[in-house]
Amino acid sequence: MNASAADSARQGAPEQWGAVPGTPQASGGVHNAVSGGVFYGPVIQSGQVIITTAQQPAGAPSGGLPSPSSVHIGHEAELASLVAALEPGGRPSGPAAYLVTGPGGVGKSELLVQAAYTAHRQRRFPGGVLFVDLQGHASGTPPLSSGEALGRLLHQLGVPESAIPVHTADRVAAYRQHLAERPALVVLDNAHDSDQVHPMLPPPGGSRALVSSRRLLPALDDAHRIALDVLPPDAAVRLLLDVSGHPGAGASDPAAEELVQHAVRIAERCGGLPLALRIAAARVRGKQSAAFADLATWLADEQSRLYELDDGERRMASVLRVSYRDLDQDQRRLFALCGVNPGPRLGIHAAAALTGLPLARVRRLLEGLCGAHMMQEEEQGRYRMHGLVHDYARERAGEALAPSEREAAVDRLVDHYLATADRADRVLSPHRYRLQDERGDPPGANPDMPSRSAALSWLSAELDNVVGICRAAAQSSAPERSWLLADALRGYFFLAKTWTPWEGTHRVALAAAERAGAHREQGILHNSLGLALLEQRDLTGASTHYTSAAHHFEAAGDAHGSANAVENHAWVRHYSGDYAGALENHLQALRQYELLGAERNRAITLRGMSLAEMELGRPTDAIGHLREAGRIFDEQDLRLDAVMTLNGLGEAYAKAGDLRAARLHLLRALRLSRSCGSKYEEARARRGLGSVSRANTPRLALHHWERALHHYTELGSPEAESVRALIAGVSAEHR
Structure with missing residues (x-):
């Protein structure tokens, strides 16, 4: 066949794609079906050449595309985005490839199949839909080579086995020529890496590729990326x-x-x-x-x-095992060590402590785990594993790490948490009576604590891990670290009112201190547990802990601790309604603090006395004691104590009938509570502002009480019920 005959053949078969062998006809002649410009082997013209076209069945699946699920798949937004990109009339200049990434089991393949079926039903692609599973993360099966995958695609395009080129480069050329002449949608599922995918990306024009992978495939520079996450x-x-x-x-x-x-x-x-x-x-x-x-x-x-x-x-487990297998040796070690961490979240400094490696090296390893979707970066320097992935990491830690390596990693991790929590606590509560860790900072990098906000941010982010870390410390060869860590967290717990980790860490640490016979440490932990229960109005439990604290402080000869136990008991009496008894305890503790020169504790006690005095109808005495306490707190730059005192002054002035002064102090408390991060004191300020606003501006009162109720409810505070009653009362009055 000469050139003009070949051109005529191409023009005569606009619908036919893929060469098929000649077949005998009933008339006794031979019917030659000619592909649209792609010829394999010699073409002989003899007599009349009859060309017929085969129509692709409308709406039928093409190229071995698996059947889509008939149930809800959850990823509606991502599916809509893909379908829109593949709609008829879509921009020819749009991306040639769409890459869907995510962890194993997140639904990448199903998303591609759903999108491909929708595009096929719309007959967007004259060349049909081609599908190949690249086996990039198949259990027990190596990834397909590009050449083998191209062979399968050419076969789907109708090229007979005998006509598929041997060399990969020739297969690429034949494949691209087909797609250039008849645009197709190519679904490349389960890709291993960019090199595997590159030869199968369609040429410029109307063809598109949908690619899925557990890896990020960063070298696919021009692909439009969709990151698939778990379902809400x-x-x-x-x-x-x-x-x-x-x-x-x-x-x-x-x-x-x-x-x-x-x-x-x-x-x-x-x-x-x-x-x-x-x-x-x-x-x-x-x-x-x-x-x-x-x-x-x-x-x-x-x-x-x-x-x-x-x-x-x-x-x-098999899905996760394949992803683990694809990691390099150093990534596998870090992954297994993440199983030693008690929770699924991990900061980069904690990861450095686990591994004993420099920050820069750990950062690169974490990036590798994120690239393999075995971990996700939630924010800069903080990472999270899916719960099931963390379960698998825990299993790998037990199997891939020697006991001595696990123990050493736990020790480094506990030391990191203890040193960092202590530094954060000294920023939040610089003058607090605390246990002292004389060992100094461990080797390695620790996060900076330049401000209260940095300290609060670190402590809040690590809240999920602290109970497990405390338990690990109690079971280690140096159990004293458990009570040092619990005590270092006490200031944050009081500020944030996080009852469950507060009680969890302190009970674990108290058991360790009991086993060690450490009296002073037991006294401090009992005092702190008593405060946690008092804040939740468990007066019986609080009283039991305060009594135990007094016993242990006496056994240890700790006069300061003994004064703390007496002062704490005052609050049990206060919330029981025994205000005179509470004032008596406050005065007893005050005298002891004055002898010890403990100015902060003296100021705290004066503030406590003021609340009892208000209940006893002595607001003027209360105001005097609160002013003295506020002076000390300002001198020592104790902002949480200062805001508590401002709230007390607002309440005392309201009791005295000076609503203007009350409002001014409560507004100052509201501003300061936000800057020091105390939702509890913000709620208290709003409750007070609602009370002083009720008579003249009930709508403003409702606004403050509703905000107070929101915070009290969020914190699980018993104060929520009384505020709810205030809202109901003023609402009933103005119906």
Whole structure:
């Protein structure tokens, strides 16, 4: 066939893609189907050449694309974004490739399949939809080479096996020529790296590629990127119910409400990961509430949770094992060491302590784990593992690390937390009576604490880890670090009113101090636990701890601690309504503090006396004592103590009938409470402002009380109920 005949053949077959062999016809001749300009082997013209075209079946799947799921998949926004990019009439100049990344089991493949099917139904791509699983993260199977993947794509394009070029470069050329002439959508699922993908990216024009990978594939410079995350709680529960055969459960059937509650617990323990949710759903498919309840209970055990997520065909542990296998040796060691950390969140300085490596080296390793989606950077310098990934890291720590290496890592981590918490506490509470750590800072880098905000930020971020770290310290060869750490956290706990970690750390530390027979340390911990219970109005529990504190301080010969126990008991009497008895305790402690020269404690006691005096109808005495206390706090730059005193002055002036002075002091307390980070004192200031505003501006009073109620409720404070009653009262008056 000469050039003009070849051109005629191309023009005569605008719809045909892929060469097919000649087939005998009923007339006795041969019917030659010619591809659109791509020829393999000799072409012989003899007599009449008849060209027919084969139409691709409308709406039929193409290229081995798997069937999409028929249930809710959760990633609606990401799916809509992909579909919009592939709609008919889309911009020809748009990106040729769309890369979807995320951890194993997050639903990347399903998202690509859903988007590809939508595009196929719209007949956006004349060349159809091609699909290949690149096996980049397949268990027990090596990734496909680019050449092998191209061979599969050419076969889908209709090129016979005998005509597929041997060399990869020739396969690339043939593949690109096909896509240039008949635009297609190419789905490249489960890519291992950028080098594997590059040869299969379509040429400029109408073709598009959808790529998925557990890795970030940074060398795909021109790809539009979509990062897929776990499902939010509502979507996770919906997926679980849909797949388990209970769509819409609980929406109109009260009998299904219990099942839905168990589903909520299961979804939470799966961490919103779609594969984990589908495996869990398979285990309870078609079953009723009792089966859901059992699975929710089994998944609560972090030691065995991964192995409960196994439906006989899909195993969550296997998915994570493949991702772990793809890490390099140093990344694997860091990953396993993250299993030593008690929680899934980790700061870069804590990671450096775990590994014993310099910050710069650890940062690069953490970036590698993030690139493999085994970890996520929440904010600069702070990282988080998915709960199931952390479970797997804990398993790897037990299997891949020698006991001596785990113990050394725990010691470095405890030392890091203790040193950093102590530095943060000295910023927040510089004059507090505390236990002293004489060992100095451990080697290695520790975060800076240049300000109160930096100290508060670090302590807030580490709250999930501190109980576990304290427990690890108590079980280590140096258990005294557990009570040193608990005591270093006490100032933050008092400020933030975080009851559960407050009690958790102190009970662990107290048990360690009891085993060691450390009397003074037990006294300090009992005093702090008593305060935690007092703040929650557990007066009996608080009194028991204060009595024990007094006993241990006496045994240790600690006069300052003994005065603290007496002063603390005053508050039990105060909240019991025995204001005269409370004032008596305050005066007893005050005399002891004056003998010891403890100015801060003297000021705290004067402030306590003022509250008892207000209840006894002596607001003038209260104002005098509060002014003296405020002077001391200002001199020592104790802002939390100062704001508590300002709130007290506002309340005392209100009792004295001077509402103008009350409002001024409460407004100052409101401003200062925000700057020192105390939501409790902000709520107290707003409660007082509501009270002084009630008579003349009830709407303003309601505003302040509603804000106070918000903070008290958030903190779990018993004050919330009394504020709720104030709101109800003024609302009833103005109906």
